[in-house]
Amino acid sequence: xxxxxxxxxxxxxxxxxxxxxxxxxxxxxxxxxxxxxxxxxxxxxxxxxxxxxxxxxxxxxxxxxxxxxxxxxxxxxxxxxxxxxxxxxxxxxxxxxxxxxxxxxxxxxxxxxxxxxxxxxxxxxxxxxxxxxxxxxxxxxxxxxxxxxxxxxxxxxxxxxxxxxxxxxxxxxxxxxxxxxxxxxxxxxxxxxxxxxxxxxxxxxxxxxxxxxxxxxxxxxxxxxxxxxxxxxxxxxxxxxxxxxxxxxxxxxxxxxxxxxxxxxxxxxxxxxxxxxxxxxxxxxxxxxxxxxxxxxxxxxxxxxxxxxxxxxxxxxxxxxxxxxxxxxxxxxxxxxxxxxxxxxxxxxxxxxxxxxxxxxxxxxxxxxxxxxxxxxxxxxxxxxxxxxxxxxxxxxxxxxxxxxxxxxxxxxxxxxxxxxxxxxxxxxxxxxxxxxxxxxxxxxxxxxxxxxxxxxxxxxxxxxxxxxxxxxxxxxxxxxxxxxxxxxxxxxxxxxxx
Numbered sequence: 001x002x003x004x005x006x007x008x009x010x011x012x013x014x015x016x017x018x019x020x021x022x023x024x025x026x027x028x029x030x031x032x033x034x035x036x037x038x039x040x041x042x043x044x045x046x047x048x049x050x051x052x053x054x055x056x057x058x059x060x061x062x063x064x065x066x067x068x069x070x071x072x073x074x075x076x077x078x079x080x081x082x083x084x085x086x087x088x089x090x091x092x093x094x095x096x097x098x099x100x101x102x103x104x105x106x107x108x109x110x111x112x113x114x115x116x117x118x119x120x121x122x123x124x125x126x127x128x129x130x131x132x133x134x135x136x137x138x139x140x141x142x143x144x145x146x147x148x149x150x151x152x153x154x155x156x157x158x159x160x161x162x163x164x165x166x167x168x169x170x171x172x173x174x175x176x177x178x179x180x181x182x183x184x185x186x187x188x189x190x191x192x193x194x195x196x197x198x199x200x201x202x203x204x205x206x207x208x209x210x211x212x213x214x215x216x217x218x219x220x221x222x223x224x225x226x227x228x229x230x231x232x233x234x235x236x237x238x239x240x241x242x243x244x245x246x247x248x249x250x251x252x253x254x255x256x257x258x259x260x261x262x263x264x265x266x267x268x269x270x271x272x273x274x275x276x277x278x279x280x281x282x283x284x285x286x287x288x289x290x291x292x293x294x295x296x297x298x299x300x301x302x303x304x305x306x307x308x309x310x311x312x313x314x315x316x317x318x319x320x321x322x323x324x325x326x327x328x329x330x331x332x333x334x335x336x337x338x339x340x341x342x343x344x345x346x347x348x349x350x351x352x353x354x355x356x357x358x359x360x361x362x363x364x365x366x367x368x369x370x371x372x373x374x375x376x377x378x379x380x381x382x383x384x385x386x387x388x389x390x391x392x393x394x395x396x397x398x399x400x401x402x403x404x405x406x407x408x409x410x411x412x413x414x415x416x417x418x419x420x421x422x423x424x425x426x427x428x429x430x431x432x433x434x435x436x437x438x439x440x441x442x443x444x445x446x447x448x449x450x451x452x453x454x455x456x457x458x459x460x461x462x463x464x465x466x467x468x469x470x471x472x473x474x475x476x477x478x479x480x481x482x483x484x485x486x487x488x489x490x491x492x493x494x495x496x497x498x499x
Contacts, residue, residue, distance in 0.1 A: 225286025277462020393440025
């Protein structure tokens with residue numbers, strides 16, 4: 001089935017094309033060769049800077065019986081009994097049994113003193129105790145859901161983890177900053193992150209590496225894709241925020257793109273610019289890298305950037321480890337700019353082919369409008385790209401309206417797609433405030449067969465005609481519970497996007 005022709009315009013190419021929905025395809029036809037500087041003028045050459053050594057110093061914490069926790073250095077602490085106490089920016093107390101209790105604003109950096117947690121009573125870590133030499137937060141966390149306040153056992157940030165070398169960025173802290181991947185890992189049963197990316201912050205207390213890498217002065221052509229330029233890894237500053245001062249200094253006087261998004265799951269499933277796909281038009285060309293500087297915002301008073309993607313930009317990893325395959329359960333969450341969207345195929349994040357073509361069935365979170373499923377209002381909507389269509393819900397054809405799925409036209413849109421072998425759910429919210437709305441939770445329209453690749457900003461066959469702005473997101477092995485979804489949203493809101 002063909003769709004009406006559209007015209008796309010960018011600084012590099014102009015094309016008219018027809019859209020085919022056999023595999024959510026719809027890319028501009030044709031694109032001229034020649035070296036083009038991405039986002040700016042012509043550029044050539046440039047040596048790739050190599051990284052240095054990484055050193056991380058973290059002093060561990062001792063476990064205590066009866067639910068009392070004490071630690072120095074802010075490392076994750078095991079405890080017997082009780083539930084999981086999670087606080088933004090603090091340490092995580094891992095326990096057996098119980099449920100997840102999330103405290104927003106409970107980071108308690110302790111300098112020179114140990115932070116002691118309260119005993120677990122009936123499976124919940126409650127109350128807020130004072131960390132010697134640190135800041136006290138009060139209020140108890142409720143079992144199985146989000147809570148405000150609450151204390152964190154051993155909430156100091158481990159320092160000393162830097163990367164040095166020519167072109168090397170800084171990766172500091174991290175182990176004391178609780179993120180969505182900690183919440184997924186602490187769930188029962190666990191649904192661990194297998195791919196986690198962020199332009200803005202650390203997503204796991206166990207991660208102490210860089211967030212992304214930028215390329216200055218690179219160029220693109222239709223034959224070889226991206227080339228040239230110089231590179232810089234962008235790490236974090238205290239609190240786990242992106243080190244944008246380093247980025248701004250490096251990018252001054254030139255044009256910077258994002259060359260690598262580093263995986264924070266511990267599996268090294270980094271994504272880089274996508275190679276050519278099997279569909280026609282620009283999808284048959286290597287993709288370009290997204291701007292590293294065109295979208296800035298704040299995160300709890302810290303300047304950060306989003307991944308500002310235009311048509312023809314795309315990222316991929318065809319050889320990741322640990323990704324769900326076949327009909328295995330999976331979860332995805334994403335934070336995107338809901339005020340900037342595309343109407344073509346396909347601004348996706350999730351599981352797709354490993355051969356840049358149509359292989360198996362995709363299981364990816366789509367964001368935008370388009371000619372498939374729709375929800376309430378005028379969009380944009382988070383929907384399920386399951387190959388051969390994009391569903392807003394239901395078990396029938398993808399081109400169906402689902403009035404239960406709200407539009408996500410907010411500055412920091414939060415979306416979830418989670419699947420089992422027979423069921424899928426789409427849940428949406430606002431990364432700044434409020435709760436989740438379930439747009440659909442029911443039977444699948446088709447049998448899943450995940451290929452196990454990772455895509456961002458494109459379709460499985462490299463359909464690269466859409467656009468969007470990505471802030472953070474993760475893919476999990478296993479389908480998270482609704483309670484875990486709520487905890488991840490609360491953690492994201494506590495990060496204070498736009499504040």
